[in-house]
Amino acid sequence: MSRPSDHFDSPDPAAERRLKAGGTGPGDGSGGPDGPGGSDDIVQPKLGFVGWLRWTWRQLTSMRTALFLLLLLALAAVPGSLVPQRAADPNGVTQYFADNPSLAPFLDKLQAFDVYTSAWFSSIYLLLFISLIGCVVPRAKHHFDALRAKPPRTPARLSRLAGFERREAPDGIGAVAAIESARKLLRKSGYRVVVFTAPGKNGAGETASVSAERGYARETGNLVFHAALVGILLTVGVGGGYGFSGQRVLVAGGGVFVNTLSAFDSFNPGRFFSEDSLAPYSMKLDQFTATYETKADGAFGQPIDYNAMVTTQERGQAPQTADIKVNSPLRIGGTDVYLLGNGYAPTITVKDPNGKVVFTDSVPFLPQDANLTSVGVVKVPDGLSEQLGMIGFFYPTQATSTTGAFYSTYPDADYPVLTLNVYDGDLGLNGGVPTSVYSLNTDKMKQLTGGSTGVASIQLKPGDSQALPNGLGTISFDTVHRYASLDIHHDPTQGWVLLFAASALLGLLISLFIPRRRVWVKATERADGTLSLEYAGLARGEDPRLLPAVADIAERHSKLLTGATPPETNA
């Protein structure tokens, strides 16, 4: 067996040494902790460089190392669930920095916000996979040889083996004939067989035996499983670099998305991504519907369905309509388009004191709670005497609490209200620093309404308009649209990953549930002409059904010999 030397099935070197030294017999190899770890590194007087390398390799590919690395991997994965991760939850990380200003930078040095790409996590799984390859390759070679080898010789004394049973053959059957029928029986039950015959000793008749082995698939399954894990790692590691993911917000009835780099709100390319791989297509959101629970008392307002109805057009083809839902992405132009979020985009128009429109747009607001109280930012850089910034709150179904604060009681736009706090001053757009459309830097601005200014916030219903403070102009809330936030992904490897994962599962099933066992049947002709039959088996790995299997073979063989038809069972 080309198993790692500390596999429990491998010969125990410590025990062998003890045996050679004339000590007590070997342990049963199955229980009890043995001596202090490392019983298998035979102490050698001098290790040359090559010897040292070989020793290191042996350690790395041992079962003990694999086990240690597996447990270490489990442990190393824990911190990533305790601290927000940049890849999964970037806002959470920002929040964490704000909440723990002294701890966060320290954790950041330890790569605690990027655990799964960190140097330490990566080194653990890379070592594990090196160990895995170093373990699997020799085993695969050995297994390939074993597949073509014959089952081993029948042991001299079967009575020491599992399920041993002795029976008398009916009169008139010779050893060779009896074994031939056993051979056929075992063969039919899926065993690989080889027959041995020997002339009897001391004038007794012939001895014949059949040695049978089955369950090579167990090892095959194990190798497939481990190889598939390597396959998954490689496809994810290398193939993942060819993909990309990007985000885009589309307002219903608003702008058209064309699948080019500049059309994404944000874009994360893989390492090997090239822009040419973007297939040209366009997409626009015709309508977005959200359905909410209106009856059940405890679940009032819970979303039941979101549906983004889009019109798409691929190059040289007629426009087509499609629905995108949660759990039902749209596959188009080599990309998958997912509906990940939605919200309200109030249409806001700002005019200068002369009534000239200086700003008009549907501005996506970010939902803050289950009833879609939403926050958004309006920036008016040009056309007024001052740059203007506004922080707006949108309440789809507005209500007033006892303290006078506004809130939303239902996520649908039943009684929409928009409030805005106005700032003037420098929007900071010309500093060259990229700014988010969802945030307003008020450092160099002066608040004109709301808060401590003593001036009431602007408060609008759809169709309303109101004068801006300081005679800056007017603002109107024309209407409100829904928007959908779409994730657009391309991952050329996920089919492969699925294939490897499925092979891993299949290999696992085979390797855990197909028993590998040896069975022997031996026929010995006695001096008086009677024939004694012996049956025994040996488990190779876990095999809880070995004893019934041997008994079943014995039973069916006896029936065969006495001429009764054997029952069709599979041992």
Added chain:
Amino acid sequence: MTLDEYSIFFLYAAMAVYAFAFIAFALDLARRSAQVSAGNTVAVDGSVTTAPTVRESVAAGSGASSAVLNASSATLVAERPAGGSVDGSAKSGKNGANVANGAVAADGSVTRRSLSLRLGVSFTVIGFLLELTADVLRGIAANRVPWANMYEFSMTGTVLIVAVFLVVITRVDLRFLGTFITGLVLILLGISTVNYYVVIAPLPPALQSAWLVIHVFVASLGTAFFALGFALSGIQLLQYRRETLTLGAEFLKLKFLASLPDSTRLENLAYRVNIVGFVFWTFTLIAGAVWAERAWGRYWGWDTKEVWTFIIWVIYAGYIHARATRGWRGSRSAWLAIIGFGAVLFNFGVVNVFFHGLHSYSGL
């Protein structure tokens, strides 16, 4: 009363019956301890053979010798007789029928089966049927599978734990785990009815998928097997301590251990149960990734729930490896199975409720 109220009614009824089952199973363990103290032989199936006048002849004389595990010879008996008694349950079952209500063997020994054990199983079956009814009613009331929030997972999960237990004991006599199983189920149901109950709500769009049916169900099934494996590994550790104590040493107060299979046998049983759980868990992991791809646009994103599912998977892979690593069989691997189940409980009870992530479907 609404269907959901009927469901709750059946659930409370099931809990009451499980409590009776728990008491009956506990009485059986107490009875085993008492009988062992009195010097009688208690088999795995709880039947007691009182010592005849000539003690030595017990094992040889009683026909059911294979079913009787003599405490002191436990380690030596190891695989063969134990394997025979439990796997060939049909055989020992027949023996059991012969000695049903106390049979007197030739040597004067008397074998008596445990009434409390049979009561325990009967109560468990009744409790199971009641809880299953509660679960099905909840599903009908909600017009979907009853495993879409914490309250419903707890109910379906415990139904599955009991179902797996009841199925397994028809093949291998693990009825001695009854106290553990009914106790665990009672605790889980108690916590969930008090803390997790939510009124029936429609499925949020993220959960409207066939994968909810498959992924969550298989995860619960895996958990049920892990629970059994956990119990077996725990008892294995106790049993091992008892076996390795020098002869004559009093071990804790758990005398009933003498009537249970030896630690090697327990270890093998735990392994067989745990690998079934592991296969289901592997499937859960893959199915979860497929679903995540459809719902969130990526098959793996190290979301907290994904992380913990992965951790559990790796711990159990470690456990399977440990079983194949010299020096790690026996108690050390058992500890890994126990840690693994600890992680399963943590994933369910703590990660779902307190950790922030995309899987915020606890309904709380």
